[in-house]
Every structure is written in C-alpha cells, then in structure tokens.
Amino acid sequence: MNLDTLVAIDTHVHAEVSCCQPPDLFGKAFDDAADKYFGTVLKQNRRPTIPETIAHYRERNIGFVMFTVDCEANIGRRRIPNEEIAGFAQENADIMIAFASIDPHKGKMGVREARRLVEEFGVRGFKFHPTMQGFFANDRMAYPMYELIAEHKLTAVFHSGHSGIGSGMPGGGGLRLKYSEPIHLDDVATDFPDMNIVIAHPSWPWQSQALSIALHKPNVYIDLSGWSPKYFSPELIQYANSLLREKMLFGSDFPLIAPDRWLKDFETAGFRDEVKPLLLKDNAVRMLGLAPVSDAVAAVTV
Numbered sequence: 001m002n003l004d005t006l007v008a009i010d011t012h013v014h015a016e017v018s019c020c021q022p023p024d025l026f027g028k029a030f031d032d033a034a035d036k037y038f039g040t041v042l043k044q045n046r047r048p049t050i051p052e053t054i055a056h057y058r059e060r061n062i063g064f065v066m067f068t069v070d071c072e073a074n075i076g077r078r079r080i081p082n083e084e085i086a087g088f089a090q091e092n093a094d095i096m097i098a099f100a101s102i103d104p105h106k107g108k109m110g111v112r113e114a115r116r117l118v119e120e121f122g123v124r125g126f127k128f129h130p131t132m133q134g135f136f137a138n139d140r141m142a143y144p145m146y147e148l149i150a151e152h153k154l155t156a157v158f159h160s161g162h163s164g165i166g167s168g169m170p171g172g173g174g175l176r177l178k179y180s181e182p183i184h185l186d187d188v189a190t191d192f193p194d195m196n197i198v199i200a201h202p203s204w205p206w207q208s209q210a211l212s213i214a215l216h217k218p219n220v221y222i223d224l225s226g227w228s229p230k231y232f233s234p235e236l237i238q239y240a241n242s243l244l245r246e247k248m249l250f251g252s253d254f255p256l257i258a259p260d261r262w263l264k265d266f267e268t269a270g271f272r273d274e275v276k277p278l279l280l281k282d283n284a285v286r287m288l289g290l291a292p293v294s295d296a297v298a299a300v301t302v
Contacts, residue, residue, distance in 0.1 A: 001063050001094060001290060009284040010057070010064040010259055012157070012200060012225035012251030016047035018080045027077035030165055030173055037164045038256045047255055050088050058095050062259055063281075065288075067099035067127040067157070073106070074134035075174075082113070086121035097288065099125040099157065103133050104142035111144045118152050124288060125155035125196075130179035131163045137179075138187035146192050155196040155287065157223070158185055160210060161203035164226065164256065182209040189217040196287055198249065201226035202236055211239050214247045221287055224279070225251030228261060229269035237270045240279065249287070250280045 001009075017023065031047070048056065050066070057064045066089070068080040082100040089098035100123045102110040117123040126149055130137050137158055149156050160182045166173035182203045189197050197220045203210040214220045222244070224232070240248045250266075252259045271279065285291050 001097075003281070003285055003291060006061055006063045006281060008062045008250055008259075008263070008280040009288075010062055010252050010254065011198065011223050011249045011284050013053065013057075013064045013066045013254045014256070015050050015053070015066050015068045015080050015085050016255060017049045018084060019049055019051070020081065020084050021078070027075055029169065030075070030077075033167060033169045033173070034164050034256060037167045050085065053254065054088065054092050054096060056254075057259070058092075060259060063095055063097070064254075065097045065099055065125070067125075068101050069127060069129045069132055070101040070103045070106075071129065071132040073103050074132060082117055082123065083121060086117060086123050090122060097124050099123060099127050099155070101127040101129075102145065104128070104135060104139070104145050105133070107141075108144070111148055114145060114148050118148070118154065123154075125149070125157060127157045129159040130184070131159060131175050131177060132165060133179075134176070135179060137184040143191070146188065146195060150192045150195040153194050153196075153289075155198060156188075157198040157200050159201065160185075160199045161201055161206060182206050182213060185220070186213050186217070189213060189220050193217075193219055195219065196221065198223050198287075200251065201253075202232055204233075207233055207236060211235065211244065214244055215239075221247050221249055221283070223249040223251035225253040225262075226257065228257065228265045229271075230265040232269055234270075241270075241272045241275050245275050245278055246283055246286075248279050249284050 066085055070079045071077060072079055086098040089096045100117045102114055160180050163175060163177060166175035182199050185197060185199060199210045199222045210222055214222050252262045
C-alpha cells in the first residue's frame with residue numbers, strides 16, 4: 001500500500017458475493033433481514049462482488065481489510081472461500097488486505113487451514129463472529145486457532161455487542177447475543193498478548209466493557225464499524241479523543257454501511273481534529289504492521 005496517498009484504511013469490509021461459486025440462497029432470510037435493519041441501499045438491488053468492492057475503494061483512494069464470516073456449522077450457509085479473497089488481495093495489494101474466517105468448531109482441520117492461508121496466501125488476520133458462529137470467545141475450543149494467530153503475531157477481529165444479523169427474524173434467526181459480550185475477550189487478551197485483538201463495532205449494550213478492556217490490555221483495539229458515527233455514545237467519543245486515541249480504528253461494515261456515509265457523519269460527530277488522522281489511518285498502519293515501527297510510532301506521536 002502507498003500509505004502516503006491513501007486517505008484512510010477501512011478495517012472492516014465484508015466479502016458478500018463469490019466469483020467462483022454460485023450464491024448459497026440458504027441464508028437469504030438473514031440477508032433480507034439485515035438489509036431491512038441497516039436500511040441498505042445497494043446498486044442494482046444486490047450486494048457487490050469482490051471486484052466491485054475493490055473498484056469502489058480504489059475510486060475513493062481508501063485502503064481496506066476484507067473478510068467473510070464462516071458460519072457453516074451454526075447456520076449451515078456455505079462460506080465464500082478464504083482463498084478467493086486472499087487471491088484478490090494479492091492481485092490488488094495497493095488497496096486491499098485479506099483476513100480469513102474459519103469457524104473454530106472446525107478444530108484441528110480449521111487450524112491446518114489457517115496455517116496454510118497464512119503461510120501460502122499471505123493472510124494478515126482472522127475474523128470471528130461469536131454470535132453467528134455460536135461460541136464464547138474464551139472457549140478453549142478456539143485456543144488452538146488463537147495460538148496459530150499469535151505465533152505469527154497477526155490480528156483477530158471479533159464481532160461484539162448487538163447483531164444486526166438476525167434482528168427482526170423470529171427468535172433472532174436462532175442467534176444468541178450473549179456470545180458477543182466483550183468481557184469474554186478479556187481472557188483471550190490475557191492469554192494471547194502476542195495476538196492483536198480488535199473488538200468490532202460499538203459494543204452496545206456493553207460499551208463500557210470494551211473500553212475497559214482496550215484501556216487495560218495493550219494488544220486490544222476497537223473498530224468503529226457497523227454504526228454511523230452520529231449514533232456513537234458520548235462515552236465512546238470521549239475515550240477516542242483521549243485515553244484510547246491510539247486504540248481506535250476506522251471501519252465501515254461495507255456493504256451494510258458505505259464508507260461515504262460513515263466518513264460524512266464522522267466529520268461532525270465530535271472527534272477532535274488532531275485525533276481524526278489516527279482513527280482514519282495511522283492506528284491501522286501501526287496495528288497491521290504496514291510501516292516500520294519507527295515510522296508508525298512517529299505517526300501517532302506527532
């Protein structure tokens with residue numbers, strides 16, 4: 001990535017449509033409910049392909065991290081192949097970074113896949129969604145996967161708080177919000193200090209938990225995806241402007257929230273001018289190891 005020319009790095013972008021396999025309509029009810037919940041308006045009344053997403057971000061000169069969510073075990077919906085996302089990232093390294101998603105219920109086979117994706121495909125991190133995958137983040141079942149991530153000093157992103165996925169469906173689509181309470185990540189951060197942990201989204205109704213963990217554990221960050229900044233709590237903005245100014249990251253949750261909308265609302269949400277560059281790009285550069293340590297340190301101390 002040409003860090004000098006990028007205006008921002010979006011750390012939370014979803015791959016929604018595969019180019020190498022037909023769509024799995026088994027989970028269409030979840031997509032329809034999410035579109036209604038988020039008020040999503042998509043061109044051509046469909047979700048974008050990976051190449052369309054790349055073009056969307058390149059047009060705006062915004063770098064981005066992309067991943068899918070592997071919820072095959074809990075929901076039964078076929079995932080987009082991690083290799084597909086990683087392949088596009090290799091071909092578009094100027095703008096895109098690939099994370100993978102592997103359901104920890106896949107055990108040793110999942111760990112084998114994770115190692116191959118890191119060592120052969122250059123994957124830089126992993127996405128977990130405890131609510132959609134049906135596990136508590138501190139379940140020892142997932143620890144072999146975390147050990148692999150920590151071994152390579154990579155990043156793990158965890159959905160937290162309320163889930164727009166399943167909202168409004170009978171029984172919430174069978175999904176349980178309890179799995180995404182941030183406090184379970186305190187154990188993970190303690191046990192894996194060499195693994196960067198990103199608590200994704202404002203963690204309502206457990207926002208204070210996320211702020212406390214990020215304040216207490218050096219390896220924990222918070223991404224601000226999934227909500228328009230105009231709905232952020234005063235507490236979240238207060239900490240972003242002060243004690244956690246180097247621990248918060250721009251994320252949109254595209255395509256459910258477009259980066260244009262997020263950035264527009266960000267400008268008037270109450271963030272200090274000197275903090276905005278940190279949240280939009282500099283913190284992500286440092287966390288993802290995209291620049292030499294000396295350069296990254298300088299970026300957040302100027």
